[in-house]
Structure formats: C-alpha cells, structure tokens
Amino acid sequence: MVGLMINPLWLRTFRTLVDTGHFTKTAEKLFMTQPGVSQHITKLEDACDCALIKRDKKRFDVTEQGRLVYQYACQLDKSEEVLREQLVSDDPYAGKCRLACSGSLALMLYPKLLDLQCQHSQLILEVKAAPNQQILNEVQQGKVDIGIVTHIPNPALFDVETIGHEQLCLVLPATVNLAKVYRSDLLELGLISHPDAEHYLSLFFAQNSETCFDELLVSDIPVSGSINQIGQILEPVAKGLGFTVLPKSAIDSFHAPEKIMVFEAKTQVIETLHLVVKKGRNLPARFDTVSRKLQAHFNMSTSGS
Amino acid sequence: MVGLMINPLWLRTFRTLVDTGHFTKTAEKLFMTQPGVSQHITKLEDACDCALIKRDKKRFDVTEQGRLVYQYACQLDKSEEVLREQLVSDDPYAGKCRLACSGSLALMLYPKLLDLQCQHSQLILEVKAAPNQQILNEVQQGKVDIGIVTHIPNPALFDVETIGHEQLCLVLPATVNLAKVYRSDLLELGLISHPDAEHYLSLFFAQNSETCFDELLVSDIPVSGSINQIGQILEPVAKGLGFTVLPKSAIDSFHAPEKIMVFEAKTQVIETLHLVVKKGRNLPARFDTVSRKLQAHFNMSTSGS
DNA sequence: TTAAGTTGATAATTATTTGTTATGGTTGGC
C-alpha cells in the first residue's frame, strides 16, 4: 500500500498549472504563494510516484503521466460536482429504488415498474422476492428501501400504509375434480410448499375453519414438494403431486390452467397488502413516484375485477 | 464556492464505517483512534453540507445522501486504482494518440489508423489535418503528439525520422487537354489554393525550372479559388476554374478522374515525409504501435507502385 | 435495579501537515 493518497487540492493546483503553464500565475489564480504551488506539484508527483511535468529551464512540458493525472483531475472535478448536485436535488425520476415483496407480487409488479423505468431511464428499480419476515428484516437493515407485506408489523419499527388487497386461492390438481374439498383430500395430496405457503394456508384455514376444514392445522399437512420460484409452484400441482395456496394473480398467469383447479372457498380469503418503510426514514421523492405507480396498479386491479 | 473540499481520507473512513457499522471497529481497521473516526465523519458531513448517517442512540442508519456519498467513495477508489494502473503500465494498445499531417495524408492514413483502432478499441486515434507550419507549432506546444511534415524542421526542437515519400502532381482541368503545358496556361487558369498549395507549387517549380516553367514564381500565379478540405480541392479544377498541385494519393481518390488531367512533369517531384516529435519527449509504447502501422503503410505503397 | 462494560461524542493537548516569507540560483530579454 502506498503511503500517500492523492489530495484533490494538489490536483486542483496541478490542473491550473497545466492550464496556465506558469507557477506564478497558478499561485495568483488560486490565491496562494508560488512556493505553495511548487510544493503541491512535488507532493502530487510523490503520491503518483512519477514525474508529471518535465522541467526544462524555465518552461515545462506535461509528461505522459501528467496528462493522465490531468485527465483524472478533470474527471474527479466533474464527479464531485455531480455528487453535490445529487446531494441537494431530490429528483423524483432518478436514483435507485429497492423493493421487496412476495414472489407473486413481484411477478405482477416488476413489469409495471419496468414501464416506469422505461419512461425515466435514470430511475433504477430493484425488486426482490422474499418471504414476509425476510422483507421486514431487510427493510430494517436498510438492505431494501420499501417492502410490501401481508400483515401489519411492529409500528415502533415501521411506517405502514395499506395499498391493496389480494385474494388467496387454494389450488388443486384438475384430476381431483371434486365439487367439495374435504380435509382428507388435502392430507392425502400434501402441500407444495413455497416461502409464503404456511402463512397463506394458516390464513385460509382460519377463515374457513367452520366449513369443510374443521380444526385443520397447518402443521398437520404433509409437505409433498417445495419450490421458491413463483413461476414454478403450480407445475407439481398440475402434475397431481399436491395442492398449494397462492394469490389469485399468480394463478392467472399459469400457462396450463386446464390442469389445475381453483377451489372456491365459502368465505373469500382476502389478504391486505401493506407498504412498509423503516420507521423515521423519510424517503426521497422518487419513492413517491414508485409508490404512486403501485397504488395506481392496485386501484386499477380492484376496480377492474 | 463551498469552502471545504471532499477529502479522500474522510471518504475512506466513511466507507469502512458504513461497511462495519461501528465507529470502534472502523478505527481498529484503519489503525486510528475512535475519536478520529468521529471527526472524519463530522468533517465529511460538513463538506457535503448534509447528514450522512442518522444517529439513533447507539446505532446509525445511512441516509439517502450517505448512500450517494458511499457510492461516490467506491467510485473514487476505483478511479484512483485505475489511474495508478495507467501510470505504471505502458500499454502499447491503449491510450490517445494525436497525429497531425497534411489533408491528403489524413485522407490516406486515417482509414488505416481506424483499422488499428478496431483491433484495439482502447487505442484512441485523433488525426488532425493542418499545414506544415501549424503541425510543427502544435507538436511543439504539445497539442499533438506526432506530426508528419514535408521538410526537415529545426533539429534542436524536434526529433525527426523519415517514413515515406509522396509524389506531387500538377492537376489541370481535362478541358485544357494539352500535350505540353506552358507558363501561360497556368497564369491563365489560376491556382486553386489549399493550405499546402504554395509550398507544393514552389517545390514543383524549383525542380522543373529549366523545362516549360522557366523562372515562374509562385507569387506570379493568380489565385482563382481556395478550399481547405482535401476532398473538395479537385472540384473547381474539374469545372475548369483553375489548376492545383496535390500529392498523387489525393488525386487517385477523386470521384471524377475523367474531368481532370494530371500533367506529366519532366522530372518527378517527390516529397519526403518526416515523422516529427518534440525534442526529448520519449513517447509511450502505443506510439510505437502507431508508428509501425504508418511505416507498414508507406513501405507497402512504395513497393506496390 | 444496579453495576460493569461498551459505544460514541466532546474537549484539550500534541503532532503533523500545510502555507507563508525569505532567499538563492537560473534563465531570458534588453
């Protein structure tokens, strides 16, 4: 490791030295004395470990390395200016937005968000599919900026806002083909599990406990398969290997709907979606843009269905 | 203007602080004391004129601005590393090469040099067409790295190397169509001038003084037009508006050769091409690459014709 | 709840760095 770091002050001096071609004029321009300029150049040359100018009598030529350093100095200047601009301006259409949500939501939302990114190419969207608890953790740790979860978290740690609803459906293989589904059917088939399966299922049972699934516990159901890729969850179901629970939106996009059967529950199981942000964090303007886009989506889909 | 400049040392501290999440650990890692870390962060925040971390009891969260500055720090780190690499390595296939030569040479050489750039995309070629004297000036001032000129300049100021030859030709409108051209013809037509026309013409007269152009002086010839774009010089000649002198290579590429007539002089007028570099400047390796390419071109064209 | 042990902020002091003045050696113009 080299002891010296390149000091931007030296770079500024070097830059004006190259521009003016005179040590004395550089000193004047930068409101410093001539020996100061000499010293800055010496320091910079030490830090770069090479000659930046070739001193020839009274004149000097910029060396090859000097040119590179000059270029670097210009670039640095520019970068810092850009940074300063970024620091003060809160551009609603530029910057990175990191969102975490369930796989099924990601499937729905990412295309919408990419539309937004197409309109504003400076707006970078990063969507991560994760189970509820992980979303909360990552929001808390600052690994993502906003999360969408299905139950209201600790209000001491998060700022929460409701943004939409999702209907949960029980999906079985089409081969089952029953008018009514009993607990024995589920126990026989087994669950095709996924990151949110247990949570969804417990909601389902809770709201339908007095119909066909009397007193069924999630822990009673054997797991007959598992996959954490939203697009593939229904594959084993279509093959008759088990059942699962998923939001309606995720089922609608399945490529072979004739091979699965969606069970119509007595009472619809609706899950509320909450936008969560780490408590006390005031997000920059671009998150409003994204948030508005999300809300537009959910308003449209609820009024549309 | 903001008083404080962003110090890379503060940035390094900030970066490790964000990475570790602890002031104390940062201090250990950077072989400094804990108050030093605190001070660096404070300084950096002052320089950025905004909070970079949000102190919450013992923990802290990186603010939006903090993220930007962190990103900036990483970028800076990378840049400096790249610079240091560039400073030590003398890559024969990367960097900028600025060449100045006559317009006709540029016409010939630039495509060849672009071939080189296609092979090595890091090698940036900048070719500038200029008259002889300007080339020498710019080489001297360091505005271009190498020049190609047609007469040997002051050896105290330049390092010179011969790299090739060019035949000069007198070009007249095809309508003239004479077996022999006399001084009166030239005086009547007038010269279509271009940056090197006077120089070329004086060479021509000097070597053919005892044939048809007895004692003709360049200053005697009226100028009937002028253009500094090599590709367009022959247009007025083709239209019968005047004559000019050009290197053979430039004439060969004219789109309407039937409208012009190249005068066959008694003694061929050959001009020697010299590669010039500012005296004492030792060029980096990439100039060897370019120089070799140039030499290959001239060797090929002389052996080929 | 309290006591011990961390952790980060602040103040005071010391060390280092930076910038200035003073000075001298070359160079180039007249």
Next chain:
DNA sequence: GCCAACCATAACAAATAATTATCAACTTAA
C-alpha cells in the same frame, strides 16, 4: 552583462489532524 522574471529550497508560522482523557448514554448480566 545586467536586470527582471521565474522556480526551487529552507526556515518558520499557521492551520489542521490525530491522540489522550473524559463523559454520557446505552446494553448486558448479575
């Protein structure tokens, strides 16, 4: 050849940075 301009070096003063010492707030464990 002399004078003025220019840059380098040295010595010193000013400013800055790092350290030690200390304190307050929180965490953990008894």
